[in-house]
Amino acid sequence: MHQAPNYFLGIDLGGTHIKSALLDINLNVITERSDPTNASKGPDHVLRTMKSIVRKMMQSQGLKDEHVAGMGLGIPGLLDPKEGLSIFSPNFPGWENIHVVREMSKNLSFPVFIDNDVRVNLYGEWHYGAGKGRKNLVLITIGTGLGSGVVVDGKVLYGTTSSVGEIGHMNMYRAGRPCRCGSSGCLGRYVSAIGMVRTCVEKLESGAGSVLQTWVNGDYKAITAKLISDAYDLEDPLAIEVMHETGTLLGFGLSNVINLFNPELIIIGGGVSAAGDRLLNTVRETIRQHTLQLSSGACSVVTAHLGGRAGMIGAAAYAKERLESAR
Numbered sequence: 166m167h168q169a170p171n172y173f174l175g176i177d178l179g180g181t182h183i184k185s186a187l188l189d190i191n192l193n194v195i196t197e198r199s200d201p202t203n204a205s206k207g208p209d210h211v212l213r214t215m216k217s218i219v220r221k222m223m224q225s226q227g228l229k230d231e232h233v234a235g236m237g238l239g240i241p242g243l244l245d246p247k248e249g250l251s252i253f254s255p256n257f258p259g260w261e262n263i264h265v266v267r268e269m270s271k272n273l274s275f276p277v278f279i280d281n282d283v284r285v286n287l288y289g290e291w292h293y294g295a296g297k298g299r300k301n302l303v304l305i306t307i308g309t310g311l312g313s314g315v316v317v318d319g320k321v322l323y324g325t326t327s328s329v330g331e332i333g334h335m336n337m338y339r340a341g342r343p344c345r346c347g348s349s350g351c352l353g354r355y356v357s358a359i360g361m362v363r364t365c366v367e368k369l370e371s372g373a374g375s376v377l378q379t380w381v382n383g384d385y386k387a388i389t390a391k392l393i394s395d396a397y398d399l400e401d402p403l404a405i406e407v408m409h410e411t412g413t414l415l416g417f418g419l420s421n422v423i424n425l426f427n428p429e430l431i432i433i434g435g436g437v438s439a440a441g442d443r444l445l446n447t448v449r450e451t452i453r454q455h456t457l458q459l460s461s462g463a464c465s466v467v468t469a470h471l472g473g474r475a476g477m478i479g480a481a482a483y484a485k486e487r488l489e490s491a492r
Contacts, residue, residue: 174236177476180256186477187222204257212268230274237278237484239285239476246280255345278487287314289479290432294470301428306435311353335418356415358390358437365407375403394440412444416451423456423464434469
């Protein structure tokens, strides 16, 4: 008996791990896995790895191509979702103008769709996480960098070159830290795991004292955002200062976002969101003081619900949405 295509696949391609899931028609996760990306081995290796993961997940459930309705992939960097083309991905060596959809579709007979990794996280949190039932929201992901996805009046915004939401490249200092984008003083150079650590190291190098110096035996390269959070919990003055400065800058950035997009909800996801209220209390206070009162009063700032699973669930949700809108 022929079985209708009742399954979706979702893949979240990260710099260190590929997170993948097989989901049922209602997007409940049936099986999921995490595999090393090995991005340094080049695009061909990464694409082969993703194809192999797809086959293994389908085989584990005894599925053939005709059982799968579609697959979504979240790819970091700049891309053209309509063409299925990944234009540039900063943390992936040699990753330029890669036809991801064409390559992935070579051995698969079901439709494949790609979108930016932050936007697939947005689809996940919007439909199945902290943003459920909302029509105006912004997802901010703070990890090694800072990205965002925007929903206005129930529609995900894309823009002319599918680049809406590059909030990490909002200029905060006329001439600040240089950024890979070619500009300087970008928000993401300060509000990110890398940015927070750099702020901390700059303060230590200019003579500030901290418990962190003991923890890393003076090796500042060993300082992480997690260690700064731990030091904050011990009321270390330097860690408090770093968290406060980072939160203030993010608050100013999000004040601009609220004034521009008028969301009812801002969801903070990504690794740095684990800092929770240590960071967000300052963010909320800065927003309260520097945003249009009517807009800020209607907007809450919360942490993401799905954690590291948002991308793969959201990638499948995005594939489902693309298929439904094509009908």
